[in-house]
Amino acid sequence: MTLLVKSCLAAPLAVILASGPALAHAADQGFVLLLPTTAYIVGGTLTVAATILLLILLRPGQLDPLMRPVVLGPPRAKRDWRGWGQLFAAIGLALLILIGLRGPTDPQANLMPLVLWTVWWMLLFVVQALVFDIWSWINPWPALLRVLVPESKALITLPAGLSIWPAVVIMAAFQGFVLADAAPNDPERLAIFAIGYWVFTLAGMTVFGRETWLRQVECFTVLFTLIGLLRPVKRSSIGFPGWQVFSKHQLDLSHAGFILIVLASGSFDGLYETFRWLARIGVNPLEYPGRTALVWPTTLGLYGSILFLTAIFALAVFLGTALVKGSVGFKTAFVRFSFTLLPIAIGYHFAHYFVTFLVQIQVVLATLADPFALGWNLFGLGHRRVMVGFLTVPGTVKAIWLCQAGAVVLSHVLAVLLSHRTAETFCSSRRDILALQSGISILMVFYTIFGLWLLASPRGA
Amino acid sequence: MKNPPKISRRKTLLGLGAGAGALATTGVLPGSLGFAQAQSSAPIKIGFQKHATGIGAAYGRWYDTTTTAAVARINEMGGINGRPVEIITEDDATDPGRGAEVLEKFANQHEVDVAFGTLFSHVVIGSAPRAGELKLPYFVVSEGHHVASGMLNRYTLQPGITDVKSQVISMAPFVADNLGKKVTMIYPDFAFGHDHRDFFSEAIEAQGGEVVAKIAIPPTETTFTRYFPNIPRETEVIYHVMVGPAVLTFVKEMGEFFGPSRPEIFGFIDSLEAVDIQSPGLEFLEGTYFWEGMPRHKQANESEAASAYRAAVGVNDRGAAIDDPANVATYAHMFGCWETLNVIKAGMEAADYQGPADRTKLIEAVEAMTEMPESLDHPQGDKLFNGKTHQAFGKQFISKVSDGNLEVVHTASIEDGLYADEVDYTTQSF
The missing domain is CATH 3.40.50.2300 (Response regulator)
Incomplete structure (x- = not known):
């Protein structure tokens, strides 16, 4: 029997107002498809390629001053209020969990998914990477324990050799939840997950020590610490974005693995909604069957993407190290160059969620007016209508797309700069510097094309 | 263990809206909302299976707007059988698998009287068998032919929108x-x-x-x-x-x-x-x-009912949100939510519906319906309901x-x- 699925196809510009990042796209795509995106992709790619060529002209060491921070003065001994911030964040999280369990069942009216995905995952991720170390103020995990047990002593010592591998595994699992779970927006489900993770983290901090657990296992602290390396400002020092990457850090393969997971997951988040991917897994993009039906293809695709990116990144690094025999070992280069991928991961994160954020932050504000669904209208926000019409105005759609594309291109330009500077830490001659980063440069040019193509592609999910 | 009932945002907001009027006129306490003359003042619970996320979200938003407006009107008129109407919204993520789960939550957790509101055909087709198993009346607004084709079941009805x-x-x-x-x-x-x-x-x-x-x-x-x-x-x-x-x-x-x-x-x-x-x-x-399905742009001869409906759902003469004129409504389809809710109301009144035990009486009452004349209950125009195929026909x-x-x-x-x-x-x- 043939089925009529008229309604299921009826929205050429369906605005996907998902609060969860896994569903996050405003499909203003009809107008995007009318834009000369091929020309834009070529332009963006040429910009990145031109940056690589310009850097060839530099004398070795010429980038050094750029990556050296300016110290704005001695750090002033101020009272540290961050513990209070964390305590408030913990109370806030507890409230969100309560709202998730007992609040409105519509995820568009429940602050649990709205705050988690829109405020934390979309907004604070970018704030942490570019503006300010917000995580040290809102990390909710240690607060409760600090109040109950001021002195943190480990009952069992977590081997330092484990480094952040536990966090790598948990981050991979988290990305699986974000992308492949059937209902990552369901308030109750999210609340239960949050409780589970909180209990897990409290137990871990109690047994293995607060700082150790946060440093090696708690994947969000690890994530926010790593992306924070891109921030121009650190305490009283300020420098070019990424300067912190070149200050002293204990870095190893686990850090590289973590960064590769973040980048690959972000890229796969863009890829798995495209017509191209859906067609490849045998799904008609105009007849998208829903996430439940695609849990396994998505899961396999995600972890396949992580392995694939790791492999091509390794190949790119290997090419460089092979060309500069003896100057640097493969493993060292693999670890150090992985940090040059951070800007790309952050740039794409911004671009990917930008449109959804513009809509969802309005939903957050409207819901803040009545967080417990008691009929309140705090701050008069309840009467705000969520404006989505701008997504069907061609001029606005174009401006937004160029903004997204600009972020992708800029992040690659920064990645190229960091890559050049990284190569300089291992080699002294211009020839070797270029040779060492040759594979990475090729990778970055192609990743630019890929990132812009993702933004321009029609999506079915 | 039975889960405690959840707070419904819409319930509260509508409760305030209706309650304000009731307070002004009768001075009754909040909560009774002026519906105290009914045998039970407990609300009639309608589970709204909303495409809040996923590919149907644009429709979901407008279906929500229409549903909210329709229920506000029903409550202002005294509710159903003297009881207020409460909408319980669950997100089906425009996903057939979730759709079936949502119906289970409606039946077992929220204990709704009926489920309502689904648009996307694959979600209807994925959910309807579960509605049959749960013996939960399932009023869809999908316009798919799957209801009238006979592939679904007696608990699934489409009285508020025509099929393709x-x-x-x-x-x-x-x-x-x-x-x-x-x-x-x-x-x-x-x-x-x-x-x-x-x-x-x-x-x-x-x-x-x-x-x-x-x-x-x-x-x-x-x-x-x-x-x-x-x-x-x-x-x-x-x-x-x-x-x-x-x-x-x-x-x-x-x-x-x-x-x-x-x-x-x-x-x-x-x-x-x-x-x-x-x-x-x-x-x-x-x-x-x-x-x-319904003229998006206001016509010179638009009926009074159609104009009142247009105003109630906050849509201007160009078919867009009054306060966000670039946001064009899903106007050809969303009237189905309004009309379906009015059919549910009429069906419950005809069946003297008191609670879930009367669900089959409700379905029989709707099956007995035939002509539904154009009115504020049916602003899109006259309907003819076919009780055998559970499908409405219209202009x-x-x-x-x-x-x-x-x-x-x-x-x-x-x-x-x-x-x-x-x-x-x-x-x-x-």
Whole structure:
């Protein structure tokens, strides 16, 4: 029997107002498809390629001053209020969990998914990477324990050799939840997950020590610490974005693995909604069957993407190290160059969620007016209508797309700069510097094309 | 263990709205909302299966707006059987798997009286069997033919919106009489497009016309120029039902292909639902025709009921949100939520519905319905409900794009859209 699925196809510009990042796209795509995106992709790619060529002209060491921070003065001994911030964040999280369990069942009216995905995952991720170390103020995990047990002593010592591998595994699992779970927006489900993770983290901090657990296992602290390396400002020092990457850090393969997971997951988040991917897994993009039906293809695709990116990144690094025999070992280069991928991961994160954020932050504000669904209208926000019409105005759609594309291109330009500077830490001659980063440069040019193509592609999910 | 009831935002907001009036007039305490004359003042709970996320979210938002407005009106009128109506919203993520889970939550956790509101066909098809198992009346607003085709069950009804088979066949007389008899169909190459192809081919032949070419476009196609040379020169009318993000590209390229001389063009507004017809690139649509479930642009002769409905859902004369004029409504479909809720109300009143034990009485009461005259309960127009097939039939509109406005040039009668019954659900046991 043939089925009529008229309604299921009826929205050429369906605005996907998902609060969860896994569903996050405003499909203003009809107008995007009318834009000369091929020309834009070529332009963006040429910009990145031109940056690589310009850097060839530099004398070795010429980038050094750029990556050296300016110290704005001695750090002033101020009272540290961050513990209070964390305590408030913990109370806030507890409230969100309560709202998730007992609040409105519509995820568009429940602050649990709205705050988690829109405020934390979309907004604070970018704030942490570019503006300010917000995580040290809102990390909710240690607060409760600090109040109950001021002195943190480990009952069992977590081997330092484990480094952040536990966090790598948990981050991979988290990305699986974000992308492949059937209902990552369901308030109750999210609340239960949050409780589970909180209990897990409290137990871990109690047994293995607060700082150790946060440093090696708690994947969000690890994530926010790593992306924070891109921030121009650190305490009283300020420098070019990424300067912190070149200050002293204990870095190893686990850090590289973590960064590769973040980048690959972000890229796969863009890829798995495209017509191209859906067609490849045998799904008609105009007849998208829903996430439940695609849990396994998505899961396999995600972890396949992580392995694939790791492999091509390794190949790119290997090419460089092979060309500069003896100057640097493969493993060292693999670890150090992985940090040059951070800007790309952050740039794409911004671009990917930008449109959804513009809509969802309005939903957050409207819901803040009545967080417990008691009929309140705090701050008069309840009467705000969520404006989505701008997504069907061609001029606005174009401006937004160029903004997204600009972020992708800029992040690659920064990645190229960091890559050049990284190569300089291992080699002294211009020839070797270029040779060492040759594979990475090729990778970055192609990743630019890929990132812009993702933004321009029609999506079915 | 039974889960405690959840707070419903809408319940609270509506409660305040209705309660404010009640307080002003009777001074009753909040909570009774002026419904105290009923045997039970406990609310009638309607589970709204909302496409809050996923590919249906644009529709979900407008279905939500319409549902909220309809329930506000029902409560202002005293509710159902003297009891207030409470909407419990759950997100089905436009996902059939989640849809079935949501129905379970409605039945077991929220203990709703009926479930309502689903649009996307695959979610209806994925959820309806569970509604049957749960013995939960399931009122869908999907316009799919799957209800009337007999593939679902006695608990699933579609009384507030017509189905696509009826829509398609009711277009044939106008097309044959006014636009031409030689038709080329351009449609996406999968079940949705095939159904249009099959229903319309049969219907136009019955009118003495013929489909001279059937051009199936692969669903992943995003450029169409190479398909247009396949349109035969003898074509008098192009019937298009393209959907998806590439629709605008399709229109633009079709315009570039034909230039100023083109055959007549007829399409379904579904292609451009929620899109401003005056968007750049759509100029080519000037002078072409569209099916509309309900006229998006206010007509000179719009009925009082239709205008009142337009105001109630916050839509301006151009079919867009009053306070966000670029946000065009899913106007051809969302009236179905309004009308379905009024059918539920009428059904519960006819059945003297008191609680879940009366669910079968409710279904029998709705099955017994026939004519539903145009009114504020049915602002889209007269309906004829077929209790055997659980499907409503109604008027269909054909609008011509004139100076960027959708002007109704023909209204297909209910009779134009009737077809032989394919099922008799009333013979199925509960």
